[in-house]
Amino acid sequence: MAGITLQNISKSFGATRVLRDVDLDIRDGEFLTLVGPSGCGKSTLLRIIAGLESQSGGHVAIGGRAVDQVRASERDLAMVFQSYALYPHLTVRQNIETPLRLRDLNAWERLPLLGLLSAGRAAKMRRLRAQVAETAEILKIEELMDRKPGQLSGGQRQRVALGRAMVRKPAAFLMDEPLSNLDAALRVHMRSELAELHRSLATTFIYVTHDQSEALTMSDRMAVMMGGEILQLVTPDEIYHDPRDLRVAQFIGTPQINVFDAAISGGQGVTVNGVPLAAEVTGDGDLAFVAVRPEHLTLLPADGAGQPLTVTLKENLGADFFIHGHIGDGAAPVIVRATPAEAADVAIGSVCALAPLNAAEVMAFGRDHARLDLVMTGAPAAVLERV
Amino acid sequence: MIGYNTPFSTAAKHAVLIIGALIVILPFYIMATYSLKDPIEITSGTGGVFGKQEAFLDPGCVQSGNAKEDCLFNPIAYNYGQAFSKAPLLRYLFNGVVVTLSIFFIQVLVALPCAYALSKLRFWGRELVFTMVLLGLLIPVHAIALPLYIMLSKVGLTNTYAALVIPWTISVFGIFLMRQFFMTVPDDLIDAARMDGMSEFAIVWKVMLPTAIPALLAFGIFSIVAHWNDYFWPRVVITGTRELFTPPLGIREFASGIDGSDYGPMMATACVIVVPLIVAFLLAQRRFIQGITLTGMK
Ligand SMILES: Nc1ncnc2c1ncn2[C@@H]1O[C@H](COP(=O)(O)OP(=O)(O)O)[C@@H](O)[C@H]1O
Numbered sequence A: 001m002a003g004i005t006l007q008n009i010s011k012s013f014g015a016t017r018v019l020r021d022v023d024l025d026i027r028d029g030e031f032l033t034l035v036g037p038s039g040c041g042k043s044t045l046l047r048i049i050a051g052l053e054s055q056s057g058g059h060v061a062i063g064g065r066a067v068d069q070v071r072a073s074e075r076d077l078a079m080v081f082q083s084y085a086l087y088p089h090l091t092v093r094q095n096i097e098t099p100l101r102l103r104d105l106n107a108w109e110r111l112p113l114l115g116l117l118s119a120g121r122a123a124k125m126r127r128l129r130a131q132v133a134e135t136a137e138i139l140k141i142e143e144l145m146d147r148k149p150g151q152l153s154g155g156q157r158q159r160v161a162l163g164r165a166m167v168r169k170p171a172a173f174l175m176d177e178p179l180s181n182l183d184a185a186l187r188v189h190m191r192s193e194l195a196e197l198h199r200s201l202a203t204t205f206i207y208v209t210h211d212q213s214e215a216l217t218m219s220d221r222m223a224v225m226m227g228g229e230i231l232q233l234v235t236p237d238e239i240y241h242d243p244r245d246l247r248v249a250q251f252i253g254t255p256q257i258n259v260f261d262a263a264i265s266g267g268q269g270v271t272v273n274g275v276p277l278a279a280e281v282t283g284d285g286d287l288a289f290v291a292v293r294p295e296h297l298t299l300l301p302a303d304g305a306g307q308p309l310t311v312t313l314k315e316n317l318g319a320d321f322f323i324h325g326h327i328g329d330g331a332a333p334v335i336v337r338a339t340p341a342e343a344a345d346v347a348i349g350s351v352c353a354l355a356p357l358n359a360a361e362v363m364a365f366g367r368d369h370a371r372l373d374l375v376m377t378g379a380p381a382a383v384l385e386r387v
Numbered sequence B: 001m002i003g004y005n006t007p008f009s010t011a012a013k014h015a016v017l018i019i020g021a022l023i024v025i026l027p028f029y030i031m032a033t034y035s036l037k038d039p040i041e042i043t044s045g046t047g048g049v050f051g052k053q054e055a056f057l058d059p060g061c062v063q064s065g066n067a068k069e070d071c072l073f074n075p076i077a078y079n080y081g082q083a084f085s086k087a088p089l090l091r092y093l094f095n096g097v098v099v100t101l102s103i104f105f106i107q108v109l110v111a112l113p114c115a116y117a118l119s120k121l122r123f124w125g126r127e128l129v130f131t132m133v134l135l136g137l138l139i140p141v142h143a144i145a146l147p148l149y150i151m152l153s154k155v156g157l158t159n160t161y162a163a164l165v166i167p168w169t170i171s172v173f174g175i176f177l178m179r180q181f182f183m184t185v186p187d188d189l190i191d192a193a194r195m196d197g198m199s200e201f202a203i204v205w206k207v208m209l210p211t212a213i214p215a216l217l218a219f220g221i222f223s224i225v226a227h228w229n230d231y232f233w234p235r236v237v238i239t240g241t242r243e244l245f246t247p248p249l250g251i252r253e254f255a256s257g258i259d260g261s262d263y264g265p266m267m268a269t270a271c272v273i274v275v276p277l278i279v280a281f282l283l284a285q286r287r288f289i290q291g292i293t294l295t296g297m298k
């Protein structure tokens, strides 16, 4: 068990800068997720922590010990790969046993026949077998132990890969998109199992994914990465409700957050698509966008006093409907979450009205994508006008 | 081609294949059938496939002063008896086994780490080294035979096993073939082994080698066949001692003696030399196909 500290980590492949001065402080025992679009450098960062890749600049420390010059095998970390990376020629038992044999037996004791002559080997092997059996029991893979990886399903291989990582009781687990080769149902199931495993092992997990739902459901904290930088590192709740960067707000949340052009016009304060918002920007910053989550937009009956919204698509998700449309002549696409009752008399192609924005529920962003703070001036208009 | 398999086209395809097969098999047929016949049947082209198997008189035997009755031989017994008695064929076979297996063993010992480095390690000049490997493939053996011979004789290694083995221990073809195979092994597998605590050498022997068995078998067939059958190089470096002759040199013992070529025993020797290879291939073939079908790296 250990915390992990990254300082100013940068990485270039040739002329391409993949990581730009990443600072990251991972607490002991925490489930930290690195989430971001494909190609943003998540795997590279994880591999630098693992010691499989060397950083171009910066420092890595594990449990307070600088490990910049330490080989991957001596960092006491375990990794689970997207492709599982099991040894195809070994049985499940041998796969799980391998890291233990390499750590606990010396070179002499690992020799095929001569090793049997060494004195302490029998006792070590007994201890090792017990650890393997214990791991198999936790993961419920006891009946698979004598099969080869080729004879297992994806989910089973996943468990074996977890077993191979767990059996050493490493200081931290590194996982690179471990669920993305599983089918959807199994993925959701494994999510809760991994979270459960993290609770029972109480070890640091660093989990890489491009899937925001995995990040939101499992992590203690999540780091949203983009273009080789960590944009924000907080709890999933805070990421969703209080993104500090427009790109974070857009990346997290399905369907995507609605973004409108905004400006400050003299006398009227903030205007969104030309419509005044009862709010002011505090501090300085060049206001450019206002973003609202679909659940914070409200549809009014067609004759309501609001902006006209032309409906282009109605998505039925059972408990909710997502109404897709655009304001005015198609400039701004909008998604609204509606209850089945609200959505009942919305037809595709019809025009309904969008309630004025509630200043308490919108987020303002500057031209550089940074979040700007808004204060309300006056009562939130939408509440007053709602019928 | 699906849907165009008329009986006629099928028959035509088979006819072409059968004719091709016959052309390839013909020399082997002659070799096998000559080894069963007596000299008169061989020179007159009679006796069918197996010969009449009548006892014949060996003129050489009579000349050396034996009674006629003692010089009547059954052709098969004579040919194969001569093959093993006139030349120490068992010794040659043993030499062949020692040389081909040593060559293959050392080739693997060299090729696997090289192929691993060329396919999975990142280092400056890797592409250059690989280009040189490709260039190495283009150099014909005969072009460098003389320099090799001179070098070996300078260090006093001619007429030793070492002379037969050393020049072949670094096989650029082996390096190339294994490198191509290793390119298909996922990087994650190697990283997983590193995380488990394996050294790079352990990865080569404990991870790459077991996954490369089918490719190694293919390479093994090429290497062993080539060196078992090689006549040129042993002829160059083994000049004195018959003790070190490899099987193909043994065939020469029967060629153009004072009383002309002794085809029967010569072909019997050839059969004895070829059979181990064919048996080995048939045994390996089953594992070979198994190996190919079992390689799921996923
Ligand atoms: N070994 C490498 N050589 C060159 N470029 C690489 C290498 N590994 C990764 N990259 C590049 O670095 C970027 C980040 O890769 P990666 O960390 O794998 O992204 P992610 O895991 O977030 O999808 C990508 O643009 C990728 O092309």
Ligand SMILES: [Mg+2]
Pocket: A042, A043, A044, A176
């Ligand atoms: Mg990745």
